[in-house]
Amino acid sequence: MISIDAEFVAAAAPNAAAANNGRGLVLKNKFVNLHHSDDETLLFGECKGSGKTPYLCSADFTNPETVTYRCSCPSRQFPCKHSLGLLYAYVEGKPFTTAEVPQSIADKREKAAVRAEKKKTDANKPRKVNKSALAKKIKAQLDGLDLLEKLTHDLVKLGVGNMNAKSAAEIEKQAKQLGNAYLPGAQAALHNYTKLFWDHDEEKTSTQREGVYSEALDQLGRLSSLVKQGRAYLERRLADPELAPETESSIAAWLGHAWQLRELKEAGLVQDNAELVQLAFNAYDDVARREFVDTGIWMNLASGAIQLTQTYRPYKAAKHIKAEDSFFQLASVSELCIYPGDVNPRIRWEGKTMRPLEKKDFKQVRGFGHASFAEVIKQVKMQLKNPLADKLPIYALNYAQIGMVGDQYVAEDAKGERLVLTEIGLDEEPRTCNLLELLPADLLKKQTLIARFRHDLDSGKLQIKPLSIVAADAIHRLTF
Numbered sequence: 001m002i003s004i005d006a007e008f009v010a011a012a013a014p015n016a017a018a019a020n021n022g023r024g025l026v027l028k029n030k031f032v033n034l035h036h037s038d039d040e041t042l043l044f045g046e047c048k049g050s051g052k053t054p055y056l057c058s059a060d061f062t063n064p065e066t067v068t069y070r071c072s073c074p075s076r077q078f079p080c081k082h083s084l085g086l087l088y089a090y091v092e093g094k095p096f097t098t099a100e101v102p103q104s105i106a107d108k109r110e111k112a113a114v115r116a117e118k119k120k121t122d123a124n125k126p127r128k129v130n131k132s133a134l135a136k137k138i139k140a141q142l143d144g145l146d147l148l149e150k151l152t153h154d155l156v157k158l159g160v161g162n163m164n165a166k167s168a169a170e171i172e173k174q175a176k177q178l179g180n181a182y183l184p185g186a187q188a189a190l191h192n193y194t195k196l197f198w199d200h201d202e203e204k205t206s207t208q209r210e211g212v213y214s215e216a217l218d219q220l221g222r223l224s225s226l227v228k229q230g231r232a233y234l235e236r237r238l239a240d241p242e243l244a245p246e247t248e249s250s251i252a253a254w255l256g257h258a259w260q261l262r263e264l265k266e267a268g269l270v271q272d273n274a275e276l277v278q279l280a281f282n283a284y285d286d287v288a289r290r291e292f293v294d295t296g297i298w299m300n301l302a303s304g305a306i307q308l309t310q311t312y313r314p315y316k317a318a319k320h321i322k323a324e325d326s327f328f329q330l331a332s333v334s335e336l337c338i339y340p341g342d343v344n345p346r347i348r349w350e351g352k353t354m355r356p357l358e359k360k361d362f363k364q365v366r367g368f369g370h371a372s373f374a375e376v377i378k379q380v381k382m383q384l385k386n387p388l389a390d391k392l393p394i395y396a397l398n399y400a401q402i403g404m405v406g407d408q409y410v411a412e413d414a415k416g417e418r419l420v421l422t423e424i425g426l427d428e429e430p431r432t433c434n435l436l437e438l439l440p441a442d443l444l445k446k447q448t449l450i451a452r453f454r455h456d457l458d459s460g461k462l463q464i465k466p467l468s469i470v471a472a473d474a475i476h477r478l479t480f
Helices: 006-012 016-027 081-091 103-123 131-158 165-180 184-197 206-239 251-255 261-266 315-320 359-367 373-384 433-438
Strands: 031-036 042-047 055-060 068-071 270-286 291-300 306-314 329-338 353-356 394-405 408-412 418-421 445-456 461-470 475-477
Touching: 006 016, 006 081, 006 353, 016 081, 031 081, 042 081, 042 103, 055 081, 055 103, 068 081, 068 103, 131 165, 131 184, 131 206, 165 184, 184 206, 184 251, 206 251, 261 329, 270 359, 270 461, 270 475, 291 315, 306 315, 306 394, 359 394, 359 445, 359 461, 373 394, 373 418, 373 445, 373 461, 394 418, 394 461, 433 461
Parallel strands: 418 461
Antiparallel strands: 031 042, 042 055, 055 068, 270 291, 270 329, 291 306, 329 353, 394 408, 394 445, 408 418, 445 461, 461 475
């Protein structure tokens, strides 16, 4: 028996427009036949289109984690509006009758089963390393690090006080060579420095300029560390071509290694039967890199770890890549791949099942919240000692109350330890502190705060940006 709801359909849709169009087909009675297979693993039907012959669409639930959608229409969206309409018809209780699976669909199901078996067999085969090609690539990367070191030294000599939009543009032109040297991660790190100077200094206050200079010095330290750690890592790999990418740290990703699921599985970076709850979500347009980025913040209910999903959709291919969105149910993943990283590693999976969140899930999330701010502060300070560590880690904090002290919001734990709330986090994240005054009073006492830590370089203090509040029966999101 297939068990889905409207939220399942919305999550399956490539975008909101496709979901609305699919629902519209049901409202307009465009489906002339609705069926399911004898074993109820397949929904299929015919939907009137612009031509004389109705489109044959289907949704195959043989593997509930990765539902396969098929349709005879010419649309390049998957699933298309006809397959989505089929799902909506099922959710809304339209009558589906048992029928023999059409031969065209049966043939495709058989071919898919063969491909899946071949993929499984190929995954178990030992892979050969092209040592010559790998050595050539590593040497190019080492040359690229030499360039990055030179650029970093030039920036230090120039001084942050002499940097401006023009000099930033000149550095970025030279930095394009890092992409040719298979170092897109290093190129992005240098971009994080130069973008600090895109705006004209005349438009900034003295306080704002001081903040930029402090951040710039921190970024220069990060670039220097990236050169040092990256060179040591690449030299080890060059000496031993059989050496797999580093998994104990994120240095490989910092240099720009694009981890494949196969690599993560071979490295043992896999968790079976994981349950995940999304705590926050944010989507933004990265104009500099010409791509859309969808970021989900999740809690792993097995460990309480806060982990991230990130989907990158380059402008040129955006319409062919499914946009992610806020997710309000519990995700069950049979095989969760975890990228090397620090406190909030990136995660990825190939398929999931879902169910509505229950009170026990909220209780479990709250149970992983840190009751002592002092202990968390200690952890964050230890992490920030590593120049390549995530400078804006996310933690769950159990607070006694949130309130105003002077003109600032402050969170306080049961022992009276306080953390100042800030609007400053990632550049792409919206303001959130201004929403606190709109919340019911009971949400500002004895709840769990999902917060992004930030080290204020001028004051030397840790601050937190609120992302969501987890209550006993709901997650109140401050970002979408």
